[in-house]
Amino acid sequence: MVAAYVPVRWVAPLLYGVVLTGGPYSAAADLDDGPGPTAWRMAGFVAAIGALFALEAVGRRRPAVRVPLLLARCALIGAVVLLDASGLSQVLFVLVPFTAYFAFGRTAALALAALCLAGLLTGYLLTAPGWYREQEYVADLLMLCVGLVLAIAMAAVGVGEQRARLEVEAYAARVAELSAATERNRLARDIHDSLGHHLTAMSVQLEMAADFQSLDPDAARRALDEARRSVRLALGDVRQSVRALRDEATRPTLSAALAALAQDGAARPRVTVEVSGDEDGYGVAELTALYRAAQEAVTNARRHAGASRVTVVARLAGDTARLEVTDDGRGFAPDVDAAGFGLLGMRERVHLVAGSVDVDSGPGAGTRVTVTVPRGTRPTSPVAGEAVT
Numbered sequence: 001m002v003a004a005y006v007p008v009r010w011v012a013p014l015l016y017g018v019v020l021t022g023g024p025y026s027a028a029a030d031l032d033d034g035p036g037p038t039a040w041r042m043a044g045f046v047a048a049i050g051a052l053f054a055l056e057a058v059g060r061r062r063p064a065v066r067v068p069l070l071l072a073r074c075a076l077i078g079a080v081v082l083l084d085a086s087g088l089s090q091v092l093f094v095l096v097p098f099t100a101y102f103a104f105g106r107t108a109a110l111a112l113a114a115l116c117l118a119g120l121l122t123g124y125l126l127t128a129p130g131w132y133r134e135q136e137y138v139a140d141l142l143m144l145c146v147g148l149v150l151a152i153a154m155a156a157v158g159v160g161e162q163r164a165r166l167e168v169e170a171y172a173a174r175v176a177e178l179s180a181a182t183e184r185n186r187l188a189r190d191i192h193d194s195l196g197h198h199l200t201a202m203s204v205q206l207e208m209a210a211d212f213q214s215l216d217p218d219a220a221r222r223a224l225d226e227a228r229r230s231v232r233l234a235l236g237d238v239r240q241s242v243r244a245l246r247d248e249a250t251r252p253t254l255s256a257a258l259a260a261l262a263q264d265g266a267a268r269p270r271v272t273v274e275v276s277g278d279e280d281g282y283g284v285a286e287l288t289a290l291y292r293a294a295q296e297a298v299t300n301a302r303r304h305a306g307a308s309r310v311t312v313v314a315r316l317a318g319d320t321a322r323l324e325v326t327d328d329g330r331g332f333a334p335d336v337d338a339a340g341f342g343l344l345g346m347r348e349r350v351h352l353v354a355g356s357v358d359v360d361s362g363p364g365a366g367t368r369v370t371v372t373v374p375r376g377t378r379p380t381s382p383v384a385g386e387a388v389t
Contacts, residue, residue, distance in 0.1 A: 022088040045083040094151040101155035277316030297325035305329020
């Protein structure tokens, strides 16, 4: 079924108004030579035009009633043509294919245009023998042909414009949906990578405080101090995220951010950091991806691997940055266990900057996470609320 579009609303009322003006003028100028009493014919003519105006109002309120509206329009136009002796009302025939194009499509409009021409020719054959030798009849027929062509062309343009607008609206809605999904994924990664990291450190430190409370009060106190420090860092992450959402993020320093990882939960495991190369030329998105990858790898080593030592090495060359995070923990089988949200979020974030992630691990063999990020060509300014904490 052809989708119904909305006809250009001013066309039909304008033509009705022109015909309504021309009919009385013809009668007043004594140009009306039609059959029957002029007064009665004029009253019927005006009533039929008024019914056409009312039909347009009904069509705007109930656009789904297409077939009855089309039949009623054809009947009323036929009545107007019969009652109008001036012949001007024949122009209303162009409205039949014009409105049908919006409601039923091009094929129906062309068929109705052909029917209009056939109807006019039939009327000529029945009422005006030898009409083809009369210039007035031939000119009326040609003008109707031109009007029908222009009406169908105008309807085609109107339908095309409305179809394009609907497609743009659907595309905009899809883009908005995808943008919302992308933003949700970004926020999920940020919450996991920032708050998740600090909450893991707090959990480890509080467990240490509970274990050493009676055996080594000093160690328990140090663990509590580290937990408080992790709380402060978590609050700092929250503030940084709020600033980023308000477009107040500042350009991060990767070396300083990675150095902070070495101080998070220093008792277990021991984290060493080495950064070389120049950060200039790398955008916020690239540096954030490197930092979050390192943060996730350190958190996994602390939380799952039982590692005693973690090494973070970042080398920023002219065209590529390479990050390696190595731990001496229990390791895992990447093909089986790598479906966790942390590694998934890491891969998503790195892939957004055209980078790659490689995880090399095995049971009892420790883990090495390698991240490679190409140097971007975008301006080194905050992107999409990202910032290295």
